[in-house]
Amino acid sequence: MPDIDSIASGAGMIVNGYAFTGDDNGHIKVLNLNAPDSALVLDREGNVLETSMDDMEVGIVQDYYRNNKEFLEVDHA
Template identity: 60%
Template sequence: MTDVIKVANEADMIVNGYAFTHCTEGYRVLNLNRPDKAVVLSKTGDVLETSMDDIEIQIVRDYLRKNSEFMEECDA
């Protein structure tokens, strides 16, 4: 089982219950309210792996696009 508190503490950004974390592929996103729902997005926003439906994926992509300026930069 996913340790939601650990994921939240290590996240670079949390928006409306979604924890966004940089990873080598791009971004890992976990729905903190439904930890069985997650997605890995490439740096360009393509879905690499997911357990989310299409609507939730689009919501996550929009959150990332609108809030990416607030993500901590790990690539600098």
């Protein structure tokens, strides 16, 4: 079980219960904080690279990302 508090506090943005975190490879890791077994990895354009979500949830998360990606804080330190 992932450490939800740690993931939420380290996320670049949270939209409707989904934590979006950028990584050094330019990918976006997304975790449903209300159902931590639902996860997704997107590229910068919002294309799915890996997922454990169903198709409907993937579409919702992709919309959240595409509509809010300018607010995503990515730390490359």
